[in-house]
Amino acid sequence: MPLDLSMFEGHAVNRSAAERRASTLSARRSVKKVYQAAWLVNAVRMIDLTTLSGDDTEGKVQRLCAKARQPIAPYIMDGLGLSDMDLTVGAVCVYPTMVPHAVKALKGTSIPVASVATGFPAGLIPLNLRLEEIKYAVGEGAGEIDIVINREMALKQEWNQLYDEIAAMREACGEAHLKAILATGELETLRNVYAASMVAMQAGADFIKTSTGKEGVNATLPVSLTMVRALRDYGDATGYQIGFKPAGGIKAAKEAIAWQVLMKEEMGREWLEPHLFRFGASSMLGDIERQLEHHVTGRYASSSRHAMS
Numbered sequence: 001m002p003l004d005l006s007m008f009e010g011h012a013v014n015r016s017a018a019e020r021r022a023s024t025l026s027a028r029r030s031v032k033k034v035y036q037a038a039w040l041v042n043a044v045r046m047i048d049l050t051t052l053s054g055d056d057t058e059g060k061v062q063r064l065c066a067k068a069r070q071p072i073a074p075y076i077m078d079g080l081g082l083s084d085m086d087l088t089v090g091a092v093c094v095y096p097t098m099v100p101h102a103v104k105a106l107k108g109t110s111i112p113v114a115s116v117a118t119g120f121p122a123g124l125i126p127l128n129l130r131l132e133e134i135k136y137a138v139g140e141g142a143g144e145i146d147i148v149i150n151r152e153m154a155l156k157q158e159w160n161q162l163y164d165e166i167a168a169m170r171e172a173c174g175e176a177h178l179k180a181i182l183a184t185g186e187l188e189t190l191r192n193v194y195a196a197s198m199v200a201m202q203a204g205a206d207f208i209k210t211s212t213g214k215e216g217v218n219a220t221l222p223v224s225l226t227m228v229r230a231l232r233d234y235g236d237a238t239g240y241q242i243g244f245k246p247a248g249g250i251k252a253a254k255e256a257i258a259w260q261v262l263m264k265e266e267m268g269r270e271w272l273e274p275h276l277f278r279f280g281a282s283s284m285l286g287d288i289e290r291q292l293e294h295h296v297t298g299r300y301a302s303s304s305r306h307a308m309s
């Protein structure tokens with residue numbers, strides 16, 4: 001199916017309105033304190049627990065996968081009355097050459113392995129190599145592929161070319177899910193963010209994702225609101241449900257609540273499930289565990305920089 005430009009051409013996004021709306025998503029106003037622990041546990045189910053560093057090793061990936069299998073210490077789960085719950089994160093996200101290590105370490109679980117691909121994070125290698133990288137990661141066992149879009153095409157508003165590239169990536173993924181990283185911090189305008197979201201969804205993305213975590217500006221609430229409105233408009237027009245993944249710089253438990261409030265208010269409860277929402281985060285789980293520990297014991301065993309009050 002060719003790209004339908006009418007789904008986004010001429011669509012204006014008012015930045016200050018998006019910023020105003022995002023600033024009212026304060027966790028304290030929308031989530032009663034007594035329910036915060038439940039929202040934090042739900043956030044854990046939706047984390048793509050990530051390591052994307054130059055010094056990644058098999059051992060580091062094994063430790064990450066152990067945490068993915070048991071994200072919250074058993075005594076905290078007991079204290080929450082959740083000792084029977086088989087809580088895991090949503091996925092583990094790694095570089096392509098780390099996929100076999102993650103697949104091995106997650107054997108026997110239903111936790112998917114997500115791999116970045118297509119020349120992450122800049123994507124500035126020829127398309128045939130980007131497609132080969134997808135096929136390599138899928139061949140090694142990745143069930144989810146996080147691709148990066150070509151920012152030059154988005155900045156020049158070459159939407160048909162961008163659509164063709166993402167459609168080719170979709171095909172290279174085969175059965176694997178495709179998450180399209182827009183790198184919104186590099187797209188200059190919210191109008192470009194909205195258009196790129198629409199192009200990615202029309203080209204077959206299962207999820208749209210804000211950032212690689214490597215841009216100067218990564219996930220923000222106003223940009224997320226723009227993307228979520230795009231996926232809502234796309235759903236209204238086509239009937240398809242597309243997932244959303246904010247990623248990059250999300251570290252604090254209270255941020256996990258703010259993003260869930262955004263999804264609940266804009267999309268409804270259904271978008272608070274791992275098949276339609278993920279947090280891409282390398283360090284947020286640690287703060288969530290500290291806050292849950294505090295909820296159970298009334299104290300922090302280790303110092304927390306991100307108290308929820």
Ligand SMILES: O=C[C@H](O)COP(=O)(O)O
Pocket residue numbers: 050052093211212213214247248249250280281282283284
């Ligand atoms: O996709 C996930 C991001 O790369 C994670 O970014 P972060 O390390 O800032 O949490």
